Amino acid sequence: MDIATRVYNHKWKIDPIVRSLIDTDFYKLLMCQSVFRNRPDTHVRFSLINRTTSIPLADLIDEGELREQLDHIRSLRLSRGESTWLRGNTFYGKRQMFRSDFMEWFEGLRLPPYHLERRGDQYELTFEGLWHEVMLWEIPALAVLMELRSRAVINDMRRFELQILYARAMTRVWEKIEKLRAIDGLGIADFGTRRRHSFLWQDWCAQAMIEGLGPAFTGTSNCLIAMRREVEAIGTNAHELPMVYSALAESDEALAQAPYDVMSDWHEEHDGNLRIILPDTYGTKGFLDRAPDWLAGWTGIRIDSGDPAKAAQIALDWWRARGEDPLEKRIIFSDGLDVDSIAALHRQFAGQAMISFGWGTLLTNDFRDLVPGNGLAPFSLVCKAVAANGRPTVKLSDNPEKAMGPAGEIARYKRVFQVGDQEKIDVVV
């Protein structure tokens, strides 16, 4: 190693986990631009929620280290090269996906303050402010907590134990890729930024997918990795749009309409493969049954909770009922996938529609059973909009284990969206 590099490395007070504002999911930037235009005055609160309460994050992770990492993220600004890439690159076949007014704002952005407090063996981490600013905290906050937890577990390991740990993890990922390679006509993207083992590990996994799958690897949700590895940035929209729109609704009638308002705003901004319905925020079945006909003209649907095969069947039936040909539609599976479920879903649906997969945590963080006590197993950490303009948000999804919001509001939403009994499914990641 040359002296200059060593001296440069000595200048870091910490080893930063997130080193770029575009080390985030592509859909956050698409949604951010949409919010920046359509709801620029909305105030929100985002909050970190550890669904796996058996993992005592506040015992594992030093508060000072966590603050240093979060402070470092607040010091980040979009670099010139990153801005050039966002302005000049083609996304989903389209040049200038990001408008000039948005880019000018983004170039000046620093993330807003955070609020961190220890509560028992967990951290309470919240972000408040303008929606389009606060929303960009979600992915880096999750990535920092996931990686600090990895570091805490790995800290005691010796050099060769570490080598073997990564040798085993690499072998595991590669064997998964070899299985995926056998699936004819596969299309799969990396959706694993938020709950990755570490940045370097996600970057390695993406490179392994590039080399192992070739064109079957359609890209990564991570903008920084997409830029560096010269692959497609992948993603469309997420639950936070209907959740915040719904929280802002002034009446039950407006609430019932809110999820379609989201789609309507999106419809104006995007076409083609970016017109992907995320139907499960308040129950897939009801959402589709009550959807306006123009929504059946959209390109596809993303299945993100509940039994994925049942949800896919609901979508196929819905398209057929609306006179659409499912063979021209795309179904994107993105919930808790691993190779076996990917293979099974592909087998079941490949002949009925265009199928793609967004593979997340079990691509970029499958360290299950690799250390004693299983201390590196992934767990269910999320960072969600919990309030908008002072009102609580609600998410139901197709799995009551993923529902969130105050009980009274959940009951109201279930009534408004006519959600009946739901099947409980364990949330692993």
Place this chain on the structure above:
Amino acid sequence: MDIATRVYNHKWKIDPIVRSLIDTDFYKLLMCQSVFRNRPDTHVRFSLINRTTSIPLADLIDEGELREQLDHIRSLRLSRGESTWLRGNTFYGKRQMFRSDFMEWFEGLRLPPYHLERRGDQYELTFEGLWHEVMLWEIPALAVLMELRSRAVINDMRRFELQILYARAMTRVWEKIEKLRAIDGLGIADFGTRRRHSFLWQDWCAQAMIEGLGPAFTGTSNCLIAMRREVEAIGTNAHELPMVYSALAESDEALAQAPYDVMSDWHEEHDGNLRIILPDTYGTKGFLDRAPDWLAGWTGIRIDSGDPAKAAQIALDWWRARGEDPLEKRIIFSDGLDVDSIAALHRQFAGQAMISFGWGTLLTNDFRDLVPGNGLAPFSLVCKAVAANGRPTVKLSDNPEKAMGPAGEIARYKRVFQVGDQEKIDVVV
């Protein structure tokens, strides 16, 4: 990477496999010093023998590349630091193991010419000259051929396939080490220089043994690695001593005596843990039965062919018959070992004598079944003294599959050494 390092690396015409005259087995240097003193005028021919004829070395390895590697070895001289280490280090508890006259000669040494010719799909590689010069070709010649074969197979592999190959090989070695760690009172050394996958790989394996086994790892036969990793250099003597002494014998009586002459010369030079009998050159049983009593006073025995449990039992019985207490004796197993046989032999003999293991090819070259076609599996390549002062050498060992020499001479040796029927055992490595 800094520019100077890159420029420096560009200067290499080839990527040399053997970069030091002490990248060799310690016992070669001990034997070399002995020959330098006791038989300085002996002329020998060493020859490469590929016992695994199914591997077409001449098809796999380019002759030009092989010549470049061998030429590079001929350009090597003992470095100042290497000389300092050999002169100043403690070996087997003894300072100045290497005498000044030997070191002065070694400091001026360059290896003698080689003779290389293609014969069908194999190479004929021979070395002729003074014994103490030619003998130092054995280990580097083997290491070069083994590593060029590895490189030939690996050459077509892509970057991630290579990463996974080494990830799997590392995991395999580490899992072996974890099994060895469970053996109470184990003492084991690396004997894997000659048939290693590559130099870097042997160096990694040695470091893994250091970290994984602690004091149960007693050292390595490789002098360069012993020096760099600051562990013991391990080894005593080999078959070439009795083979050459025997070839030089002028009569059957002198032949019958020759293996004991070797021991007698060694007895004068060494004591303690260096007094290790290698009894199998012409049959273990007969050698021990006819041995002089002073040999029973030696510290131990090395088992290098045949059924190791049977040979160990023969040694135990022999010591008891000679009034020696086997609990004060050392048995060193060194033939074709892997973790299961090491565990079994330890279990069987640990209570009856001091036990150690010299673990060779299946430590430093267990790439079995890691590439399609099993093209990286280790194989049985040796480099032996085949003639001394114009007379052929003979080796019988305790396994007729390892016998070598002209048929007539083999018959004569079997008669002189009263070797009866022998059990055939497949030679894997």
